[in-house]
Amino acid sequence: METVISFIVIFGALVFFHELGHLVFAKRAGILCREFAIGFGPKVFTFKKGETIYTIRLLPLGGFVRMAGEDPETVEIKPGHRVGLLLDREGRVQKIIVNNKEKYPNAVIIDVEAADLEHKLRIEGYEEGDDNSLRSYSLLPDAVVVEDGVPTQIAPYNRQFASKTLLQRTMAIFAGPMMNFILAIVVFIIIGLFQGVVVNEAKLGKLTTDGAAIASGLKGGDSVQSINGQEVNSWADIQETIQQNPGKEIEFVVERDGKTLEVPVTPKEIEREGEKIGVIGVYPPVEKSPLKAISYGFTETYFWTKQIFVMLGQLVTGQFSIDALSGPVGIYVSTEQVAKSGFFYLMKWAGVLSINLGIMNLLPIPALDGGRLMFFLVEALRGKPIDRQKEGLVHFIGFALLMLLMLVVTWNDIQRFFL
Numbered sequence: 001m002e003t004v005i006s007f008i009v010i011f012g013a014l015v016f017f018h019e020l021g022h023l024v025f026a027k028r029a030g031i032l033c034r035e036f037a038i039g040f041g042p043k044v045f046t047f048k049k050g051e052t053i054y055t056i057r058l059l060p061l062g063g064f065v066r067m068a069g070e071d072p073e074t075v076e077i078k079p080g081h082r083v084g085l086l087l088d089r090e091g092r093v094q095k096i097i098v099n100n101k102e103k104y105p106n107a108v109i110i111d112v113e114a115a116d117l118e119h120k121l122r123i124e125g126y127e128e129g130d131d132n133s134l135r136s137y138s139l140l141p142d143a144v145v146v147e148d149g150v151p152t153q154i155a156p157y158n159r160q161f162a163s164k165t166l167l168q169r170t171m172a173i174f175a176g177p178m179m180n181f182i183l184a185i186v187v188f189i190i191i192g193l194f195q196g197v198v199v200n201e202a203k204l205g206k207l208t209t210d211g212a213a214i215a216s217g218l219k220g221g222d223s224v225q226s227i228n229g230q231e232v233n234s235w236a237d238i239q240e241t242i243q244q245n246p247g248k249e250i251e252f253v254v255e256r257d258g259k260t261l262e263v264p265v266t267p268k269e270i271e272r273e274g275e276k277i278g279v280i281g282v283y284p285p286v287e288k289s290p291l292k293a294i295s296y297g298f299t300e301t302y303f304w305t306k307q308i309f310v311m312l313g314q315l316v317t318g319q320f321s322i323d324a325l326s327g328p329v330g331i332y333v334s335t336e337q338v339a340k341s342g343f344f345y346l347m348k349w350a351g352v353l354s355i356n357l358g359i360m361n362l363l364p365i366p367a368l369d370g371g372r373l374m375f376f377l378v379e380a381l382r383g384k385p386i387d388r389q390k391e392g393l394v395h396f397i398g399f400a401l402l403m404l405l406m407l408v409v410t411w412n413d414i415q416r417f418f419l
Helices: 002-028 166-195 212-216 235-243 290-317 328-339 343-362 369-382 388-418
Strands: 033-049 052-067 082-087 093-097 108-116 122-127 134-147 150-153 223-227 250-256 259-265 268-272 275-279
Touching: 002 033, 002 052, 002 166, 002 328, 002 343, 082 122, 166 290, 166 343, 166 369, 212 259, 223 235, 235 275, 290 343, 328 343, 328 388, 343 369, 369 388
Parallel strands: 093 134
Antiparallel strands: 033 052, 082 093, 082 108, 108 122, 122 134, 134 150, 223 250, 250 259, 268 275
């Protein structure tokens, strides 16, 4: 149960902040955001604040922000329709009632002659019982169309995604991955503040209670002068020497309280990634400092970003098999393993996953944020946007291929961990 909660919290947080980036920058650009959703499929929880409906959906496979103009408008008012109009005191349309008009006795019933809900914001028609006088009504910019009791706010063109400048549209899309990198930086800063930042000095940090170091008489804070007669100058030197001598006695020369001590230690032999290494049960020395924690947040994010790009390069060159990729099942299993190591390891795992999500979404693949940004780049170079239908077709094909890849990766995960 603990693993399930950890997975839901981590995955939910990554998706939440990613979609929050889209939402914030879309709203800043004046785009009408109809829905902010975590997950896909049937709605589990929903509430409305302002213009936006916030939902949690059943399938925890991502999320989305539904912006006006990105999808065909759900309700169209065409000539010949009979609708009801609810007006404000100045005679402007607040609501257009498509059906069940009998529930609105105060509505003005008209046969629609013309309607423009995007540019002119006007609707024209003949009132019920008066076939000779064509009347024209102006719509409020936030008027709603009510069908089957469900209100949908109209989207004037200046509130639609396509009406915004190239820079505004670019930022609304780029902000999702950007938030994942910001989240990773914040997570690593928090780790640095509470756990401390590794200092690359030739000192011993905290010792485990059951390791060879404490059994041999070493203490946390000991300054290591040499190991087996070889001078050491950093924690990296200490770690390397220990790992290279599994099961072999090595002699530490340490300085403690102004005294020089010789301490023999035999590293325990363990296997890690198919290789036998030595361990003595000692952590690296750490320092708790706000400035170092902030620096750690950025350097750790840079390190993992570089590592992920290296692995992507190996995937392209064939050094890294697609069978080694993990989907939600693999991430769940890895989360279970990391959770056993402690809270801060789980936080670090969340930071790495956030970077991974940000990078994956920036790849120039149709249906992902990076694919959309590529279309914006082409638009900037040619001076006009690509036909929306053609772009939509490319994204649809890309989405279908991504779903196929997800199925393949998920099946590989199931075979790897459960079969």
